Amino acid sequence: MNRQELIRIIRQKQSFLCVGLDTDLQKIPKHLLDGPQNPIFAFNKAIIEATAPYCVAYKPNLAFYECYGLQGWEALEQTVCFLREHYPDHFLIADAKRGDIGNTSRMYAHALLEVLDFDAVTVAPYMGEDSVTPFLNYAGKWVILLALTSNGGSRDFQLFENAEGTRLFEEVLRKSREWGNDDTLMYVVGATQGKMFEEIRKIVPNSFLLVPGIGAQGGSLEEVCRYGMTRDCGLLVNASRSILYADNSENFAEAAALEAQKLQKQMATLLL
């Protein structure tokens, strides 16, 4: 999905919500564990059917699939196939945070952008250019590079500052513009970073930002929009746990829909 299509869908649905599919067998309703389907997929399918009207993107977090081995990988494949077949207008992000030497990044890119046909993959920048560019060789696909993340540990290295006062996350933003552009590169910026969005917009005024950290992690949607929104929206705001686990009875999907709708309504008022 290209930038213009993404912007069109955001306008049309009055939403820039991404639902994070961090599906945890310990937390899903117990009745799904005994059903005929792979329970991870059964849960995802119900969540997707309930929340699709209110969001523009889905983001499976690969850790939550890998930890169930073959069953998890099967559920991931089923989820992507289901989304591609029934919801072709949703943007699909593999939250993988991969990045390795060129030879290896090419394999990850093939796995996630071709075999699994995601629209985008999150990539860690530590290993530099040849770890990132193999993911940029697919037309209409995206790299979402980690810039300033939502967690406490983001302070450890991302704020490391050179003699000119440039911090590492700013160097990542600046340098990566040599490898891609606003049609191929987005950045992860945590909702917990508040006014730092102003600093980020000085370097990447028009890039889309994938923003985790609303909900369970405590970030504010209003603040993110005040400092980070562009004329084209320029934001995909993710919520995972607050939607997926809004209720763990048989009504989990309805509860998830209500949570997603609540966020979508708030987003409609915030869109410029």
Add this chain to the structure above:
Amino acid sequence: MNRQELIRIIRQKQSFLCVGLDTDLQKIPKHLLDGPQNPIFAFNKAIIEATAPYCVAYKPNLAFYECYGLQGWEALEQTVCFLREHYPDHFLIADAKRGDIGNTSRMYAHALLEVLDFDAVTVAPYMGEDSVTPFLNYAGKWVILLALTSNGGSRDFQLFENAEGTRLFEEVLRKSREWGNDDTLMYVVGATQGKMFEEIRKIVPNSFLLVPGIGAQGGSLEEVCRYGMTRDCGLLVNASRSILYADNSENFAEAAALEAQKLQKQMATLLL
């Protein structure tokens, strides 16, 4: 496997060789593709049986398994089970380069250190403390943190320098000592980095270093040992392509054994 066991095995085998299992269906001998077994596993099994006397560690690179979906994940599980059953004295590294918010890193750690029972996992430091520490909660298991990697892109951010002249990779080494120690933390340092090993040993004099970049990437084993070896060896030197694809006829395993043996003999002369 703990540090003392690892050192004992290195002394006993006169080897600090790690064989990287970067198994690529495009490169393995064609006759394996039509066999009754999963061809990735069939290849790995033959390589392991041929090279086990000459190495102390194996390192599957997860990208090469993920890109084959269920077939790949199955081969990874089979490979780890086979190694655990028949080669309990080999150190097993998941080359995954993972790292995410705490909640997610916990899932990756569970997947790789419990479900798959690897001894160690490579972790990317960009997201800081809470992205790394969940991997440190397993007795006898290890984090291998990226410090100064072997690829060209290592210059982009790893050499980013603060006003005091500390470079990012040095800050990663320094800071991570607050989270673990020589019994739980190793570091990735590329063989292509030559004299930089001297700088690294000033900060982590006794840590084990996992050293990729010998062979296909052009690093020198002598140079790595001259500047990086400690009294306890302190090195695991990886070779992947030069061993796996030494020959792609039916004699591939014998050719791999010869390559591994050649490196082991060289290592025996270099061990202090």
